[in-house]
Amino acid sequence: MSQHHPHRILVTGADGQLAQCIRLEAVHHPEHTFRFVTRADMPIGDPEKVRAVFLAWAPTVCINCAAYTAVDRAEVEETEALHVNAVAVGILAAACREQRVQLIHLSTDYVFSGNAQTPYREDDPTEPLGVYGASKRAGEVLAQQEAPESLVIRTSWVYSEVGKNFLLTMVRLMSERDSVGVISDQWGCPTYARDLADALLRIIDGGRFTPGIYHYCNEGAITWYRFATAIRDLLGSACEVRSIPTHEYPTPVRRPAYSVLDTRRFRQTFGIMPPPWLVSLEVCLSRLRHAQG
Numbered sequence: 001m002s003q004h005h006p007h008r009i010l011v012t013g014a015d016g017q018l019a020q021c022i023r024l025e026a027v028h029h030p031e032h033t034f035r036f037v038t039r040a041d042m043p044i045g046d047p048e049k050v051r052a053v054f055l056a057w058a059p060t061v062c063i064n065c066a067a068y069t070a071v072d073r074a075e076v077e078e079t080e081a082l083h084v085n086a087v088a089v090g091i092l093a094a095a096c097r098e099q100r101v102q103l104i105h106l107s108t109d110y111v112f113s114g115n116a117q118t119p120y121r122e123d124d125p126t127e128p129l130g131v132y133g134a135s136k137r138a139g140e141v142l143a144q145q146e147a148p149e150s151l152v153i154r155t156s157w158v159y160s161e162v163g164k165n166f167l168l169t170m171v172r173l174m175s176e177r178d179s180v181g182v183i184s185d186q187w188g189c190p191t192y193a194r195d196l197a198d199a200l201l202r203i204i205d206g207g208r209f210t211p212g213i214y215h216y217c218n219e220g221a222i223t224w225y226r227f228a229t230a231i232r233d234l235l236g237s238a239c240e241v242r243s244i245p246t247h248e249y250p251t252p253v254r255r256p257a258y259s260v261l262d263t264r265r266f267r268q269t270f271g272i273m274p275p276p277w278l279v280s281l282e283v284c285l286s287r288l289r290h291a292q293g
């Protein structure tokens with residue numbers, strides 16, 4: 001496909017964080033036509049609804065941002081998590097193949113155990129620690145099985161000025177408290193959802209849909225503690241950030257201790273360089289400040 005070929009881009013999970021960020025970035029891509037569908041408009045596991053939307057609107061690309069993302073709750077809602085993150089992805093992917101729609105599916109660093117010591121490559125063995133990670137891994141497999149042309153993009157530690165995320169939680173806590181405890185022994189890569197949204201739209205612009213799994217996150221590996229101190233410093237807050245070990249903050253599901261993603265394949269295939277994490281954090285916080293007036 002030629003460069004800047006106009007596309008009809010269907011984005012699922014429209015009320016979610018990433019979809020909202022794609023909507024914000026879409027204004028920079030007037031050559032494409034966008035449609036954002038919520039769970040009510042098009043539950044991705046409902047083959048009739050998916051078919052109806054595909055036939056009526058004729059998308060050329062579908063970015064699947066719909067997901068069950070409640071990591072801890074998934075342990076007690078396994079059926080629902082598996083339905084949305086795996087079964088429904090298979091249904092959506094089959095519709096994409098049948099209707100010749102290019103699928104871009106999102107996945108997660110939680111497909112890995114976090115026992116590694118060097119950044120994860122796409123072909124490294126997966127070993128999810130909980131139901132959420134296992135359901136997302138099953139979704140990757142189904143996406144590739146049902147739509148072999150699909151792109152599966154794994155990302156990590158997603159934040160932005162919209163939706164529910166670590167950054168917004170920290171901003172709130174730092175305005176309410178004198179001190180906040182943050183985990184200092186889990187390593188990963190923050191991802192500004194607007195950088196990811198921009199990258200996805202640039203892949204579509206380029207029209208080079210090389211199928212496969214890819215890793216996308218901002219550049220640089222840090223701990224949640226480092227992330228929190230950077231947020232505090234950029235806010236100019238006096239809040240104390242206390243370093244706490246994982247064992248002092250028990251959660252129903254163990255988080256990977258090291259889920260740093262290697263983005264080489266993404267960079268080499270698409271020629272898109274993810275910005276350094278601190279640069280993106282600054283951009284996000286300045287937009288947040290601007291939005292708050």
Ligand SMILES: NC(=O)c1ccc[n+]([C@@H]2O[C@H](COP(=O)([O-])OP(=O)(O)OC[C@H]3O[C@@H](n4cnc5c(N)ncnc54)[C@H](OP(=O)(O)O)[C@@H]3O)[C@@H](O)[C@H]2O)c1
Nearest residue numbers: 013015016017018039043044066067069106108155156158
């Ligand atoms: N957030 C992170 O830190 C992170 C990290 C790594 C990977 N990811 C992946 O990135 C992608 C986007 O995540 P996000 O942060 O934007 O998630 P999000 O904010 O939780 O949004 C997910 C959206 O999907 C919708 N949804 C749930 N079930 C659906 C269904 N059956 N049909 C249609 N829509 C449905 C949800 O609607 P309801 O609100 O009605 O449930 C919600 O609006 C996901 O694939 C996620 O696994 C996220």
